[in-house]
Amino acid sequence: MQVLRSVKRLLSDPSGRFGRLFKTGGPVWFWLAPPFVQRSRSRVYVASRPDSDFVHHEHPELSDLADSWVHHNPKNSFDLPRLYALAFNIKQVMAEDVPGDFAELGVFRGNSAAVLAHYARRQGRRVVLFDTFEGFDAKDLVGIDGNKGQGFVETSLGTVQSVVGDPSAIYVRGWFPGSVTPEVEDRRYAIAHLDCDLYEPMIAGLRFFYPRLSPGGLLIIHDYGGVHWDGAKRAVDEFIAGISERLVQIPDKSGTAMIRKAAERGVP
Numbered sequence: 001m002q003v004l005r006s007v008k009r010l011l012s013d014p015s016g017r018f019g020r021l022f023k024t025g026g027p028v029w030f031w032l033a034p035p036f037v038q039r040s041r042s043r044v045y046v047a048s049r050p051d052s053d054f055v056h057h058e059h060p061e062l063s064d065l066a067d068s069w070v071h072h073n074p075k076n077s078f079d080l081p082r083l084y085a086l087a088f089n090i091k092q093v094m095a096e097d098v099p100g101d102f103a104e105l106g107v108f109r110g111n112s113a114a115v116l117a118h119y120a121r122r123q124g125r126r127v128v129l130f131d132t133f134e135g136f137d138a139k140d141l142v143g144i145d146g147n148k149g150q151g152f153v154e155t156s157l158g159t160v161q162s163v164v165g166d167p168s169a170i171y172v173r174g175w176f177p178g179s180v181t182p183e184v185e186d187r188r189y190a191i192a193h194l195d196c197d198l199y200e201p202m203i204a205g206l207r208f209f210y211p212r213l214s215p216g217g218l219l220i221i222h223d224y225g226g227v228h229w230d231g232a233k234r235a236v237d238e239f240i241a242g243i244s245e246r247l248v249q250i251p252d253k254s255g256t257a258m259i260r261k262a263a264e265r266g267v268p
Contacts, residue, residue, distance in 0.1 A: 043078070050084060061118065062087060068114035071163050076111055082222075082252035086112060086193075089218060089258060090119045093190050098216040100125070100190035105176060105205040106222075107131040109155050110163035112193060117166040128170045128184050133157040137175040140200040145231040148198065177204045189213050195222035199231030206239040215263045221247075225255020 030036055032046040052058040062083070069083050070076045076083075090102075102116045107129045120127040135153030157171060172179050176196070192209035196202050202221075209219065223229040224236055224247070236257065240247060250256040 047081070050088075053084070059087060059091075065115055065118060068118075068163055068165070069111050071111065071114075072109045072159060073111050079253040081250070082254075082256060083115070085250045085252060085256060085258075086115050086220065087119075089220070090116070090191060093216070093218050094119060094123060096216055098190040098214050098218075100188040100212075100214045100217060101128060102126070102191045102193075103128040103130065103184075103189050103209065104193040104195065105130045105201065105209075106194065106196035107133070107155075107160055108152050108195070110160035112195065112222075113160065113169075114164045114166075116191065116193060117164050117169055121166060121168070125190070126168060126170055126187075127164075127166065128172060128187065128189075129160070129164070130172045130176050130179065130184075131160070132175060133160060133171075133173055136198065137201075139175060140198045143199060143231070144234060145198045145200070148231075151197070176201050177208055180208065187212065189217060191218045191220065193220040193222070197223055197229045197232055199235045202232040202235035203239060206235065210239070210243065210261070213261045215261055217261045219259040219261070221257045221259070223254045224257035225249050225251075226253075227255075 032042075032044060034045075036042075037045045048054070053062060065087065066083070102120045102125055104113050104116055104127070107113050108131070110129075113127065113129050117127040133156055135155070136148070136151050138150075141148055141150070157173060161169075161171070170184065172181065172184055189209060189212050192205070192213060194202060194205045194209070196205055206219070213219065221232075221236055223232050225233075236247070240259070245259050245262055247257045247259060250258065
């Protein structure tokens with residue numbers, strides 16, 4: 001806590017000493033950067049914003065998306081690397097004109113859904129959001145997840161709609177995959193974000209979205225590397241054993257992983 005109070009004081013210092021400390025390698029570097037952080041119990045560390053954002057201003061929309069990112073979910077304030085990873089990879093898929101809509105399975109309060117919806121609107125795509133909107137379904141709390149207990153109940157469809165703010169979003173409410181309708185079953189997807197924590201919805205999500213993912217499409221899997229949600233990790237490991245693509249892990253707070261579906265073309 002002393003470190004956090006020191007950072008807060010430095011950030012609010014109108015004399016600009018905080019910036020000079022960074023330029024001169026002052027004590028902030030020592031307390032909030034390697035090697036001290038890696039040898040301590042601190043969760044907080046210093047990292048530079050990407051040059052494409054801070055220096056070249058290639059992502060001006062992130063200042064607005066940051067509000068949605070933390071709305072009703074202050075824990076996301078400490079997970080800026082995840083927001084960058086989502087935004088940059090979504091924009092890469094868009095730049096390559098990979099066809100299809102965007103989707104999310106496991107919406108909670110709509111923070112990452114708002115990011116997906118923002119970029120979907122840019123290109124006239126739809127965003128499809130699957131959730132019970134009232135926490136885990138008891139049918140999924142079995143096997144490896146039998147000890148997890150009810151979770152993520154502090155939400156509602158109205159809460160999510162207020163954060164996403166997109167009247168064209170499609171909300172699919174209920175237990176997945178039983179909630180799937182013909183309308184969403186027949187769609188092609190360019191991006192699917194799976195944040196469902198448990199084995200049963202994760203394996204169902206992978207089986208549903210992977211064959212509907214366009215070549216070059218992106219599967220984003222939250223909590224793969226976070227250890228706590230071992231059911232979700234088991235589902236992913238089982239699934240990728242049967243496909244040609246492999247995972248790339250992102251070092252954000254809870255261990256996102258990503259899969260790009262192989263494009264249907266030869267290597268130049």
